[in-house]
Amino acid sequence: MKNILITGASGMLGASLVNDLKNQFNVYATGNSFFKEQHSQFMKFDLKSDCYLELIQWANPDIIIHSAALTNGNFCEKHPIDAFNINGISVQKLLNATNNDVKIIYISSDAVFPSSLHLAKELDCVFPENVYGKSKELGEFFLKTSNNRSYTIIRTTIFGLNLNTNKVGFAEWIINTAKDRKELGLFTDVLFTPISIWDLANEIEFLIKTDNINSESLHVAGELCTKYEFGCKLLDKLNIPTKTLSKTLISSYKDRAKRSNDQSLDSSYYSQKYQRELISLDQTILKLKEHYEYN
Template sequence: MKKILITGGKGLVGRNAGEILSDDFEVFSFGKDELDITDRENVIKIFNEIKPDIVLHSGALTDVDLCEENPEKAYLVNSFGTQNVSVASQNIKAYLIYLSTDFIFDGKKNSPYSEYDIPNPLSIYGKSKLLGEYFVSHLSDKFLIIRTSRIFGKGGRNFASKIPFLMKEKEKIFLTEDIINSPTYVVDLVNTIKFLIKKEVFGILNFSNKGFCSWFDYGKKIKEFLGLETEIIPVKFKDFKEKKAQRPPFSALNTELIESLGFKIPDWEYSLKVFLEEIWK
């Protein structure tokens, strides 16, 4: 059985990956307290001890506004932490899978972004993740960069995962109608990762659920599925004065390339319903 080492093991993707992949791989999962990716010597030491065949690097600083307020930390974790993981993976000839983001794009294209579109990040978060892509692609012989967006799933602490709970608690909620991207159900993402590992795919691929929506549309669909009375009020992103980082207005992902490999991707509405049934079954 091949070994897979997971960084960010206590995050949404890392936890789900640890559970789903354990049927097919010997899993070594590390949270940030157990594996500090900013400490190169420690990363190399742990990688050399375990000698994983595959590394799933999901560890990252993903709070977009925190990254904007603390760029030094964003680059330390997302860029140079990824550099350390890349070096350690290359040392043991491991297959490195790096999770990137739709935030590497500026959102000015007005149609879904393919793997061949030129990145132009607007935020520190996007810039730090793009530099991480650079390190992965230049320091690793065997790598796969998966660009994904708006991940949601059971136990997630991010906004996409928490909206259903907020809508159950509140009489009204304000959601943006001018930030549009592609939701990604974490279970679908991890199953895709398993599929790509078995196919030994290298390079850069987009993955999200099929279709795209605004946060307002996303909330309306949750309201419909759960039969809620919550009032959903559409607003513009500029109305949220406390948000420090720019977001791409349209960063939906084109998934035709991964579909050409034979992977069938569910629509975001279908997977959202599966998620809601999972948390309220």
């Protein structure tokens, strides 16, 4: 049975990956904080540490899924050293701490691309416009320039629900704000291609089981929509009133990190190469509804 080390396991995607893979592989989880629902094999570890030897000797991984990241754009702009350490330099430290037999799946972002690209493809030139995107580009660089290492870079935009109740994601913020009947403004001028954490976990599971970690970049994302359209569909599916929901423009927010108006990714290469049919926005929101009601 393969040993899989999942970083960022106290975060939304990492915790979901642990749940999805723990019954099929020997999963070791690490995160920056303990939490009530954490995996039994969990180590609290600071990715800013100089030495990763303790973590690697503990997990002895065959595969590392590196999902840990600082994703708050404003925080990254104010703390660039932390952003580059955790999102980028950590990749080099993982490479240094492991031999070439250890495969790495690195969760990257649409933020590595410039605003001018619509439905960015894998071979399009990266040109990040903020610290977060630049830190992710650095992580990609370390993998692409590593010698004789099998890796997969997955660029994506996720949404879901946090198993760690100390954290709140984009979808949860929409739900909680609407339920509390507070003003909820969502952008009509921002395009993205969201995929649920559960659907992304399914695709990562597929790549591992079929041994398709082939030293490449893949776009694994969902259906194109605006942030406003996403919020409307989500609240409608959950039967939550939308009276406080309003249309806003990202261009009207000056005191925030620069973020592209077009955050869309084209997943057709991945879908065609591996014969994977990515589900629609309605289907993936339905999956969120099922998890929301279950929890």
